[in-house]
Amino acid sequence: MEEDVRPEVQVMERYGYERSYLISILHEVQKEYQYLPEQALRNVAAGMGISLVDIYGVATFFKAFSLKPKGKHSIVLCMGTACHVRNSRGLLEEARRFLGIEPGDTTDDLLFSLDTVNCLGACALGPIAVIDGEYHGQMTPAKMERLLKKLAKEEGVRK
Amino acid sequence: MKGSLSSPKDLNEYRKSIQSTKKKFEKVISVCGGTGCHAQNCVQVREEISRELDERLLSDKVMVKFTGCHGFCEMGPLVVIHPAGILYVKVSPSDAQRIIESSVVGDSVIDELLYKDVATGKNFEKEQDVPFYSKQKRLLLAMNGMIDPQNIEDYIAQEGYSALVKALFEMSPEEIIKEVEIAGLRGRGGAGFPTANKWKACRRARARDNIKYILCNADEGDPGAYMDRSLLEGNPHAVIEGMIIGAYAIGATEGFVYVRHEYPLAVENLLKALEQARQLGLLGDNILGSGFSFDIKVSVGGGAFVCGESTALMASIEGRIGEPRVKHIHTAEKGLYNRPTNLNNVETWANVPIIIREGAEAYARIGTEKSRGTKIFSLVGKVRNTGLVEVPMGITLREIIFDIGGGMANGKAFKAVQTGGPSGGCIPESMLDTPVDFERLTEVGSMMGSGGMIVMDESTCMVDIARYFVDFLCEESCGKCVPCREGLKQMRFILDDIVSGRATGKQLELLKELAEVVRDTSLCGLGQTAPNPVLSTIKYFEDEYHEHIEEKRCRAGVCRDLIEYQIDADKCTGCLRCKAQCPVGAVLGEKEKPHHIDLSKCEKCGICYEVCEFGAVLRK
Ligand SMILES: Cc1cc2nc3c(=O)[nH]c(=O)nc-3n(C[C@H](O)[C@H](O)[C@H](O)COP(=O)(O)O)c2cc1C
Numbered sequence A: 001m002e003e004d005v006r007p008e009v010q011v012m013e014r015y016g017y018e019r020s021y022l023i024s025i026l027h028e029v030q031k032e033y034q035y036l037p038e039q040a041l042r043n044v045a046a047g048m049g050i051s052l053v054d055i056y057g058v059a060t061f062f063k064a065f066s067l068k069p070k071g072k073h074s075i076v077l078c079m080g081t082a083c084h085v086r087n088s089r090g091l092l093e094e095a096r097r098f099l100g101i102e103p104g105d106t107t108d109d110l111l112f113s114l115d116t117v118n119c120l121g122a123c124a125l126g127p128i129a130v131i132d133g134e135y136h137g138q139m140t141p142a143k144m145e146r147l148l149k150k151l152a153k154e155e156g157v158r159k
Numbered sequence B: 001m002k003g004s005l006s007s008p009k010d011l012n013e014y015r016k017s018i019q020s021t022k023k024k025f026e027k028v029i030s031v032c033g034g035t036g037c038h039a040q041n042c043v044q045v046r047e048e049i050s051r052e053l054d055e056r057l058l059s060d061k062v063m064v065k066f067t068g069c070h071g072f073c074e075m076g077p078l079v080v081i082h083p084a085g086i087l088y089v090k091v092s093p094s095d096a097q098r099i100i101e102s103s104v105v106g107d108s109v110i111d112e113l114l115y116k117d118v119a120t121g122k123n124f125e126k127e128q129d130v131p132f133y134s135k136q137k138r139l140l141l142a143m144n145g146m147i148d149p150q151n152i153e154d155y156i157a158q159e160g161y162s163a164l165v166k167a168l169f170e171m172s173p174e175e176i177i178k179e180v181e182i183a184g185l186r187g188r189g190g191a192g193f194p195t196a197n198k199w200k201a202c203r204r205a206r207a208r209d210n211i212k213y214i215l216c217n218a219d220e221g222d223p224g225a226y227m228d229r230s231l232l233e234g235n236p237h238a239v240i241e242g243m244i245i246g247a248y249a250i251g252a253t254e255g256f257v258y259v260r261h262e263y264p265l266a267v268e269n270l271l272k273a274l275e276q277a278r279q280l281g282l283l284g285d286n287i288l289g290s291g292f293s294f295d296i297k298v299s300v301g302g303g304a305f306v307c308g309e310s311t312a313l314m315a316s317i318e319g320r321i322g323e324p325r326v327k328h329i330h331t332a333e334k335g336l337y338n339r340p341t342n343l344n345n346v347e348t349w350a351n352v353p354i355i356i357r358e359g360a361e362a363y364a365r366i367g368t369e370k371s372r373g374t375k376i377f378s379l380v381g382k383v384r385n386t387g388l389v390e391v392p393m394g395i396t397l398r399e400i401i402f403d404i405g406g407g408m409a410n411g412k413a414f415k416a417v418q419t420g421g422p423s424g425g426c427i428p429e430s431m432l433d434t435p436v437d438f439e440r441l442t443e444v445g446s447m448m449g450s451g452g453m454i455v456m457d458e459s460t461c462m463v464d465i466a467r468y469f470v471d472f473l474c475e476e477s478c479g480k481c482v483p484c485r486e487g488l489k490q491m492r493f494i495l496d497d498i499v500s501g502r503a504t505g506k507q508l509e510l511l512k513e514l515a516e517v518v519r520d521t522s523l524c525g526l527g528q529t530a531p532n533p534v535l536s537t538i539k540y541f542e543d544e545y546h547e548h549i550e551e552k553r554c555r556a557g558v559c560r561d562l563i564e565y566q567i568d569a570d571k572c573t574g575c576l577r578c579k580a581q582c583p584v585g586a587v588l589g590e591k592e593k594p595h596h597i598d599l600s601k602c603e604k605c606g607i608c609y610e611v612c613e614f615g616a617v618l619r620k
């Protein structure tokens, strides 16, 4: 018998197909694909014996999951209270203007995704931007613009 | 690490052997590895320090410890040298060499790296003397600076798991609950419900198949709060030990920790800690030979605020959509998988081993009549010393903000402090002498909440803050009940009108009325408390609402539709800086001549205001 090497199957096996780990399973599947492709969700539904509707419900209820592909660079901005009082909205406006997309979206060239989160637990250093996994504290709109320009330049795109 | 320990005696011997190995080290360098310091490059600081020690062949005499959060995040990366307790702040990797030279090999102190009090200009040498720490009472957090969270031996060396031994071998479940009752422990997750009462109800509940659960709420949804993160990350065994004791008292067989996914380091440290506890026989079957068995699983969240609510949290662990249900039947009887379940917050659990180890009476001496013990707050926003502070209950807000927090940053005037997260309220200057206590904070229109304490100054707009929270809760409402789903949306419309200068006086009345309806008729705590930020800002800062509505003015300069940027020609030197940085080309002018702003192009991003070094850009 041929071994099934699809990532979602391996993930489900690691978690023993236990439903109480569904969210963790979806997180790991998302890590593999950068998003949750429809086929992967179908496979998880079949593997776990849960209806696709239920899986879809969970995958759309929780903000951490995306059913759309994500860009190469991820721009995540904290919109928590501590960051808000230190002008995180200014960062968001800047990123939105620069990239021309709304939070949750990805640029058409699949280079940048813009997302917001409620709090990263690094509130003392707010406002926080996480760019490709790296934390930047005490951000300002001008710093945001500089960082984005640098990334765009590296990718050879004019913004 | 050792194999399984099968009795308290084994554990004691193990502890002694760890302690004697540790005595070999003459000095210990504790490098803060909390999330705040991680964002400021502490990993490299640690690597450089270790490398320097290796080069000097000091690794057997000096131990480097990568610990959890020390709390003073504003000043990170933090390095503390024990036993002297010297604190160095804002350490960079290139400081490693001189730190080892002066303070490890030698016994001198590097003045430049010490914490300096801005107000008095005074340097502080020792961690314990720095005002930020000296006014705190670090019952739970102290250990964060002493242990490597990925090494159970550190926790055991600090008398870790001795409370568990006491509970399992010297106390009956009823005695444990009694002890927690005498200590007066109340839930740290927000509502302050007496922990012992909850435990009693769950202990009493009949389980059809002998399975009961206990859960740990590490969803920490309050945006702007990170106490639970730091506890789980920095001292996971304290939470685990508390849960095992609680499980024994309640008669639970299985536990879950529900952690938000935004906290990957907390999940990692927790999983490692659970594995190590299992290997040592402190978790799993027949714990320390007591005959009691219990294990803990970790469940990761998916980024939904409402999942901090007990029934939504349980649905989420079951792998379902995280919607709350009406609690006709208490979760103590029918909770997770319809079995008796007890849920407590991270900080609540972490208090349990202390109460058992130190005794309820000693614990109850801290705090006020109805609020005992300490509370951890995340002191953030516009205050000078941001970070995590643990204080005895009963301390005033003023002491926290001005003595520990060092007052306001940037010399601005204090306006309000927000506690209780999206369920809480804003407290004005005139109420700053309110003691921190569950009842008193509720009386002033806010609440203790889980511990977010966001300080606001004159540049914070209170209407904008109200709108911020309503916006947040609108997004986070699960949509199951109408008052919360629709009511909040309508409240948001009104607030949008107010901040953009379109509102009329009547709308303020409507806003209040709506707020009351949402409060009184929503299904779960989210909706029931959602109007608090609006009602409290109207109560204390109604003037600001009127200014927005009648004068179309935002005194804090926050609401974009009501402000304008201008250049003061007298101050402008014509340096071209703002012109070069304006992303929309709205700044006009030539070198060395005063610039001006084309208001028809200006998008009010404020970059010119930020980059001008001469204070020539005005916000009106
Ligand atoms: C909308 C909502 C969100 C909540 N979020 C949290 C949270 O993030 N963390 C927490 O410990 N409690 C939260 N709670 C409170 C919990 O429902 C519960 O009361 C608490 O975890 C019980 O633990 P305690 O008695 O130890 O405080 C929330 C409640 C509501 C209504």
Ligand code: FES
Pocket: A078, A079, A080, A081, A082, A083, A084, A118, A119, A120, A121, A122, A123, A124, A126, A127, A128, B223, B224, B225
């Ligand atoms: S509010 Fe932004 S990290 Fe907490």
